[in-house]
Amino acid sequence: MDGTLAILGAGRMGEALLSGLLRSGWARPDAVRCTVRSPERARLLAEAFGVRADTDSPSAAAESDVLLIATKPQNIRALLDQIAPKVHAAQTVISVAAGVPTGVIEAALPGDIPVVRVMSNVPVQVDEAMSAVAPGRHAGAVHIATAEAIFGHVGRVVQLAEEHLDAVTALSGSGPAYFFLLAEAMIDAGILLGLSRDVSSELVIQTMVGSAKMLRDTGRHPVELRESVTSPGGTTIAAIRVLEQERVRAAFLNAIEAAKRRSEELGGA
Numbered sequence: 001m002d003g004t005l006a007i008l009g010a011g012r013m014g015e016a017l018l019s020g021l022l023r024s025g026w027a028r029p030d031a032v033r034c035t036v037r038s039p040e041r042a043r044l045l046a047e048a049f050g051v052r053a054d055t056d057s058p059s060a061a062a063e064s065d066v067l068l069i070a071t072k073p074q075n076i077r078a079l080l081d082q083i084a085p086k087v088h089a090a091q092t093v094i095s096v097a098a099g100v101p102t103g104v105i106e107a108a109l110p111g112d113i114p115v116v117r118v119m120s121n122v123p124v125q126v127d128e129a130m131s132a133v134a135p136g137r138h139a140g141a142v143h144i145a146t147a148e149a150i151f152g153h154v155g156r157v158v159q160l161a162e163e164h165l166d167a168v169t170a171l172s173g174s175g176p177a178y179f180f181l182l183a184e185a186m187i188d189a190g191i192l193l194g195l196s197r198d199v200s201s202e203l204v205i206q207t208m209v210g211s212a213k214m215l216r217d218t219g220r221h222p223v224e225l226r227e228s229v230t231s232p233g234g235t236t237i238a239a240i241r242v243l244e245q246e247r248v249r250a251a252f253l254n255a256i257e258a259a260k261r262r263s264e265e266l267g268g269a
Contacts, residue, residue, distance in 0.1 A: 001027045001149075006064035008057050008079060009071025010034040010045055013096055016124045017070065018049060020154035023127075033060045062086035066146060069095040069105075073266065076100055080108035087113055092143045094150065096120055098169060099266035102136030102162060114143040118151060119168045122176050129155030130172040134162035166267065170259035178252070183208060 005027055007014045018034060021027040029050035035057040036042050045053040054060075061067055061083035071079050076097045087093065093115045095105055102115045109115075115136035123129045131151040135144050148157045160168065183204055190200025214225060230236045243249070 001031060003031070003065030004063065005032045005066045005068060005150075006060040007032065007034045007068045007070055008060060008083070009069060009075065010036050010041075010053070011070060011072070013120070013122075013124065014068070014070030015045065016122075017068070017096075017150070017154060018045075018051065020124060020127050021150065022049060022051075024153040026149065026153045033064060035060045058082050058086045061091075065091060066150075067091055067093045068150070069093065069097055071097060073097045073100050076105075077108065080105060084109050089113055089138075092116065092139075092146050094118060094147050098173065099166075099263050101267055102134070102139075106136055106138065112138040114139040116143055116147040117162060117165060118147055119165050119173050120151060120155070121173050124154045127154050130175075131155060131157045132165060132168040132172070133157055133159045134165050135159075136162070166260050166263040169263040170256045173263075174256075174259050178255070179208070 001021075005021075007018055010018060014034065018032065022029060022032070032049075032051045034042070034045050034049075034051055034053040035055060036045065036053065037055060039055055042053040042055060045051065057079060067083070067087065069076065069079065076095070087109050089111050091113070093105065093109070093113055094117075095102070095115065096118050098119065100117070102117045105115045105117075106113060116139050117134045117136065118131055119134075120129045120131040124131075129151065131154075133144060133147045133151065144159060148159070151157045186204045187197065187200045190203060191197055195203070211225075214220075215222060218225070226240075230240060
């Protein structure tokens with residue numbers, strides 16, 4: 001990484017990004033500064049990662065080339081008020097605050113500050129995140145490339161217009177929760193059928209890992225892969241029939257649409 005990075009609001013997402021960037025070698029500890037609200041939390045981050053960590057966000061903003069805003073959405077306006085006098089147009093501001101439009105951030109900062117909004121997800125913790133990058137009005141190719149470089153070291157990245165980020169939030173941002181809910185249900189089904197929790201968990205988790213790798217690595221359509229498992233008159237088609245009768249597909253469509261609406265509401269708020 002060229003220059004210095006400040007992670008403002010190094011909570012779970014901020015810490016996961018910090019860990020991944022250091023682990024990949026893209027960032028050096030002496031080129032990263034983190035800020036948090038608690039001195040004790042700052043001490044723990046400094047000890048764990050060897051970075052400078054404290055509670056002084058304005059100072060961190062003044063001395064860094066890239067500002068990564070990882071605070072909770074409800075705290076972002078207070079943070080922007082604190083750092084606004086220190087931010088300048090030669091910096092890149094990247095926000096992962098869910099539901100907060102770039103226009104809100106741009107309006108709170110002086111001048112034509114380049115702002116890039118990113119919607120990522122919790123697999124950032126294992127370097128398998130899915131992130132969508134959307135530029136604000138003043139962000140150019142170099143600022144987008146910086147955001148893509150950061151999140152590309154902890155998973156995969158796509159660039160989209162900001163108008164699509166509420167859909168991204170509903171689909172991949174919240175997506176891990178849907179996946180975990182499905183895993184939970186399948187594990188419980190295994191227990192119902194007489195398997196131990198440990199055995200059921202191992203069967204389900206490895207099945208999900210293997211199936212996800214097939215989707216990603218073969219490039220085949222999900223329908224094609226599903227049909228390859230579904231023999232005429234067999235066990236799988238019996239199960240699929242019940243899932244369709246119970247409108248599981250429609251439930252997923254409705255749930256994800258509801259998540260998008262809620263993201264839009266939070267952004268408006």
